[in-house]
Amino acid sequence: MSSIPVQCAGGSYEVVVDPGGLHSLGARALEVARGRRVLLVADSAVADTHAIRATSGLEAAGFRVQACSIVSDEHRKSMATVESLYQAGLGAGLGRSDLVVSVGGGLVGDVAGFLAATYLRGIDFINVPTTLLAMVDASVGGKTGVNLPLPDDDGVPRLGKNLAGAFWPPRLVLADPELLESLPDRELRCGLAECVKHGVIASQDLLDGIDHRLDVIRSADPAATAWLVDQAVRIKARVVEEDEHEHGRRAVLNLGHTFGHAIEPIDSLDLLHGEAVSVGLVAAIALSRAIGQLEGDWADGFVRRLERIGLPVQLPQAVPVAELLLRMGFDKKAHGGSHTLIVPHCPGRVSIVPDVPEEAIVAAWRAVGAD
Ligand SMILES: NC(=O)c1ccc[n+]([C@@H]2O[C@H](COP(=O)([O-])OP(=O)(O)OC[C@H]3O[C@@H](n4cnc5c(N)ncnc54)[C@H](O)[C@@H]3O)[C@@H](O)[C@H]2O)c1
Incomplete structure (x- = not known):
């Protein structure tokens, strides 16, 4: 306990x-x-x-x-x-x-x-x-x-x-x-x-721990899931304590979500929230690469980690980029058409980047299979 x-x-x-x-x-x-x-x-x-x-x-x-x-x-x-x-x-x-x-x-x-x-x-x-x-x-x-x-x-x-x-x-x-x-x-x-997202935001240790325990976590073993919940909650608690009402830093919890929210409602993709977030995390990494903010060589291993968990890393079918951009515009976090997005640099370091150029967002969508 x-x-x-x-x-x-x-x-x-x-x-x-x-x-x-x-x-x-x-x-x-x-x-x-x-x-x-x-x-x-x-x-x-x-x-x-x-x-x-x-x-x-x-x-x-x-x-x-x-x-x-x-x-x-x-x-x-x-x-x-x-x-x-x-x-x-x-x-x-x-x-x-x-x-x-x-x-x-x-x-x-x-x-x-x-x-x-x-x-x-x-x-x-x-x-x-x-x-x-x-x-x-x-x-x-x-x-x-x-x-x-x-x-x-x-x-x-x-x-x-x-x-x-x-x-x-x-x-x-x-x-x-x-x-x-x-x-x-x-x-x-x-x-x-979401646990993997918390890991990218704050802790390589959480990512490694998930890798080591993946089989027991996948079988819902209570001791393994208790470890996971404890670790992930500690990260989320730290972030929300810093910025309870999301005036700033708490937005990092949206890592992968601005992309994810755009695809989650598309019925033909049949993606649950966490699956949409998984594709969104991969898109966020591609975005980071597109704007020259990706550090080190962790990205490919990270995508393989998502696959090992059994999460999607690409759109199940192509969607026109124009539709996805439109859907991102509906996101309540997009201010006046300029996109502020959460960009991962490496596990444990993410930042909130304002005015992300549209070409970079297009490149990120293309990296996960958009038309
Ligand atoms: N408040 C926040 O900070 C916050 C953060 C992330 C997500 N959300 C919201 O959470 C929702 C997604 O939550 P979720 O992923 O838990 O989905 P969910 O609440 O829709 O539950 C997923 C499915 O699991 C079933 N279910 C729930 N517990 C079960 C159990 N123990 N055994 C068998 N079936 C069970 C549900 O009936 C449902 O079919 C979204 O609406 C999202 O907006 C809120």
Whole structure:
């Protein structure tokens, strides 16, 4: 078991990494909660398993739990879903000192966190992440939110990711790596993409450690995944503590994401978030090379590492560069048409580069198979 404190403006919270620790949720919730009513928001995929255990543990500790579940689908990561959860909270008599508990992946955590941030102007939130991505990334740092439909200028409906949201740190994150045993292998690999990203941002040791343990991590061995979650959370915690509200340095966590977000919504590519990030990381390396910022000879080995994990390193099919540039323009981080991108120099050294020339972005896309 390990416990990683994360400092934030309102105080601090612990990310507890504890194989088998779900059974301690009730006792841990008692330590941080003020009220005794809970709205538990579960991912429907774990509603009959992990969420039932979470509910029983909370009830045994004296909480009155109203449980509801939502389907993890980016189209349901919406204001309509939040509205229905407000109604569930009101129906359960949830007051200002009560609690929202999320049991699910990053999607459910973002929705439940946003619910907690806005219900009665903000109530306490506990996150029990059930995917690797949520344990190492989404549950740490206090970002919550939902998607919004973008203005439909050209007749093509598009979803703007996380365009409504709030910074709302949890009171506690309880990461139980045993919950990953039920996670589909493809989702586990997606979480690994974010871990590898953390490694490029801050730590060659994390990258080496993943290499050494890859087989046991891929089989969701709790001791191996506990090590991984602990290491990756420490990196993310350090970055978000430096810049809680993303005015500067925190943007490095978007490494690979500006590219990834452009391709993730293209249905025909069939890429999950972590897979899109994997291709995005390769594009970010190509961008670094194109603007003369790549240092050393780590890049080829890094791409092979992604392949060994079972992550894509190229677009599954060619997409016109013009479409990709357009899609990047929709990214809320692009300011007035000038692109600020996160550029990796070598593992442990990345920087935020403003005004990246369009030719370099085109070269980066071509390097991952764009037309
Ligand atoms: N807040 C942040 O800082 C932050 C950071 C990164 C990503 N995100 C958000 O997180 C979301 C992606 O999160 P994700 O990758 O966890 O995806 P997800 O929440 O959609 O979950 C992935 C899939 O795994 C299933 N699942 C979850 N836990 C399971 C378990 N233990 N066993 C079996 N199946 C399980 C879900 O039903 C879903 O089908 C995106 O919406 C993204 O925007 C937020």
